[in-house]
Amino acid sequence: MDNASFAVRYHHAVAEGALGAELARFFEEDVVHEEFPNLIVPNGVRRDLAEMLQAAERGAALLAHQEFEVVNVLAAGDQVALELRWTGQTKDGQVLRANIATFLEFRDGRISAQRNYDCYQPLGSR
Template sequence: MTDQLAHIRGLLSAIEEAQDPRDFYAPDFVQHEWPNAMFPQGATRDLAAALEAFQRGTEVISLQHFEIIRSISEGESVAVEADWFGTLAMPAGDFPAGHVLRARLAMFFRFRDGKIFEQENFDAYLP
């Protein structure tokens, strides 16, 4: 799990630093985001859509940080529980620019040949 967890930490660090994360993913990557406060219908994204969502996120969130609480591995799968903090770059809904959004994340990653080919997110946004 050490290499896989290091890979996930590298991915989260790249996202925090607004660096293109495509090198962490397999070409046939797919992400399933279960319904949450930001995406009430949930979302399924291929690699292109995930990279587009990442780019949009860099425009809305000026600063973000992930804190891994725990992780567990079985074979080519890793589950990560993390806290996420994101500072709004612009007003969004009832929140002004500068407001810090918080969420507890459960992320499940599946690896093939050292790359993430599937990610499933359960994001609980905190009030």
């Protein structure tokens, strides 16, 4: 599978609720995820694989459903950039939306680095 297809499949797996080993299979063991400041993480955060998996568990505990709409994919060598529209619904019914730019670096067919620029829309927006 090429890197762009792998990147899209990874986001579909997240939307489908992949956790633990099912999610970890997309990453190199030394992956670094950097999430730049946004509404949810005001100071930004840098995570290793264990922290990424823990964050996925926390997200699953809060969300009843989430989906990614892939708007654009650009791939060059070992790098893939995706423009995404994300929608999540909390277990209490609140709908969250974000426009996301994510940049993935690949090594040996798996993600070795991820940088996210998540732009959350005001609550209640469409």
